[in-house]
Amino acid sequence: MQTDTPPSLAAFWMPFTDNRAFKREPRMLGAASGMYYRTLGGQPVLDATAGLWCVNAGHGRKHITDAIRKQAEVLDFAPTFQLGHPKAFELAERLASIMPPGLDHVFFTNSGSEAADTALKMALAYQRARGQAGRMRLIGRERGYHGTNFGGTAVGGIGGNRRAFGAQIWGVDHLGHTYRETDAFTRGQPVTNEDMAGELERLIALHGAETIAAVIVEPVAGSTGVLIPPRGYLQQLRDITRRHGIVLIFDEVITGFGRLGAATAAEAFGVTPDILTCAKGLTNGAVPMGAVVANRAIHDAVVADAEAPGIEFFHGYTYSGHPLAAAAGIAALEVYANDALFARSADLASAWEEAIHGLVSAPGVRDIRTIGLVAGIELESRKDAPGRRALEIFHRCFDEGMLIRVTGDIIALSPPLIVEVDQIVEIRDRLARTIAAVG
Numbered sequence: 001m002q003t004d005t006p007p008s009l010a011a012f013w014m015p016f017t018d019n020r021a022f023k024r025e026p027r028m029l030g031a032a033s034g035m036y037y038r039t040l041g042g043q044p045v046l047d048a049t050a051g052l053w054c055v056n057a058g059h060g061r062k063h064i065t066d067a068i069r070k071q072a073e074v075l076d077f078a079p080t081f082q083l084g085h086p087k088a089f090e091l092a093e094r095l096a097s098i099m100p101p102g103l104d105h106v107f108f109t110n111s112g113s114e115a116a117d118t119a120l121k122m123a124l125a126y127q128r129a130r131g132q133a134g135r136m137r138l139i140g141r142e143r144g145y146h147g148t149n150f151g152g153t154a155v156g157g158i159g160g161n162r163r164a165f166g167a168q169i170w171g172v173d174h175l176g177h178t179y180r181e182t183d184a185f186t187r188g189q190p191v192t193n194e195d196m197a198g199e200l201e202r203l204i205a206l207h208g209a210e211t212i213a214a215v216i217v218e219p220v221a222g223s224t225g226v227l228i229p230p231r232g233y234l235q236q237l238r239d240i241t242r243r244h245g246i247v248l249i250f251d252e253v254i255t256g257f258g259r260l261g262a263a264t265a266a267e268a269f270g271v272t273p274d275i276l277t278c279a280k281g282l283t284n285g286a287v288p289m290g291a292v293v294a295n296r297a298i299h300d301a302v303v304a305d306a307e308a309p310g311i312e313f314f315h316g317y318t319y320s321g322h323p324l325a326a327a328a329g330i331a332a333l334e335v336y337a338n339d340a341l342f343a344r345s346a347d348l349a350s351a352w353e354e355a356i357h358g359l360v361s362a363p364g365v366r367d368i369r370t371i372g373l374v375a376g377i378e379l380e381s382r383k384d385a386p387g388r389r390a391l392e393i394f395h396r397c398f399d400e401g402m403l404i405r406v407t408g409d410i411i412a413l414s415p416p417l418i419v420e421v422d423q424i425v426e427i428r429d430r431l432a433r434t435i436a437a438v439g
């Protein structure tokens with residue numbers, strides 16, 4: 001039953017979408033609650049991806065929507081340039097309190113992309129403030145994704161995201177990605193004898209540490225298909241960057257807020273960066289918001305020890321710390337704590353791993369990767385049609401009532417942390433049927 005009249009589709013230029021195909025055959029969402037979306041026609045759709053990796057506490061959480069509504073009635077907007085409002089300060093305190101020790105200053109943005117670019121600029125400003133203005137280079141990683149602003153696009157390692165836009169910002173280089181086919185079907189972190197992080201030493205030898213400001217990586221690369229770092233890799237990056245005075249940034253836009261069974265991947269892996277970015281789950285996806293959390297040395301070099309009086313960091317957004325986003329963020333952190341969702345994610349991880357690895361015998365599956373409540377299922381590509389098979393699976397899953405995510409021929413799963421064990425089994429079984437049917 002149609003509950004709403006669909007609007008004309010012409011004007012909306014959709015992001016990361018095959019616009020022509022979508023508008024020929026639109027798939028529209030109309031509502032969401034708990035583990036389910038509903039299409040505009042009212043069909044339930046089991047959400048196996050938490051929206052876009054963001055609705056970690058499930059959809060339509062009353063505590064969060066009430067907080068947003070109440071805040072809108074009291075203070076709809078307040079600038080945070082030279083003024084403040086209590087909710088932004090409260091959220092910053094609460095967020096800092098769940099970060100690894102030492103990460104205690106929070107800068108608000110409106111998205112993960114803005115958080116990535118803010119973190120890169122913060123690293124540059126820090127190096128300059130401590131007398132190292134020659135450190136201008138930024139190092140990312142192949143198959144990394146840090147959003148779509150200029151900095152994030154440049155340090156990102158996805159060819160398709162970069163190619164159309166010509167030369168990017170100056171002085172960027174990339175580490176190799178950490179995926180090895182020989183590790184296929186590993187559960188959790190692969191063990192390797194290869195010195196992957198040692199490649200950073202090679203880049204340092206090539207460019208000189210005195211030219212490098214920062215290294216940015218996702219602890220687990222999400223958007224390019226759930227690439228899990230081998231054991232010891234992140235710690236090694238930490239050791240090398242520390243030794244050479246390079247700022248280490250973890251982009252935790254996907255891995256933050258319980259995805260890996262802890263507040264952050266930094267906590268889950270026991271490796272603390274100098275700067276950590278987050279977004280998505282920060283408000284449970286309910287209001288756009290990102291954040292950059294810096295350690296005290298970085299904050300103090302730029303802010304507390306600034307020589308000139310006045311504004312210390314010439315950067316910010318009209319909506320940094322927006323009242324509705326701040327209210328949603330506080331409420332989301334309360335839901336995560338009250339429902340112990342990070343621990344729940346950790347508890348469910350082995351059931352998740354067991355279920356998803358059950359897809360090993362589905363036709364055309366060439367790898368399955370799992371960690372926390374995330375999975376990447378890599379399929380053989382069809383000859384001359386890369387990405388086609390996964391896209392057909394995506395469409396068919398949706399039409400039959402389940403939302404998954406695909407990138408190339410890799411299926412990515414990341415359900416809300418409220419998922420039940422029988423829903424995990426349902427996700428696996430639906431996927432097995434659809435993979436077999438699409439062939």
Ligand SMILES: Cc1ncc(COP(=O)(O)O)c(C=O)c1O
Nearest residue numbers: 111112113145146147251253254
């Ligand atoms: C690791 C990472 N960084 C940054 C972003 C960009 O976030 P946004 O789309 O909110 O700009 C994403 C989005 O998926 C992401 O996964």
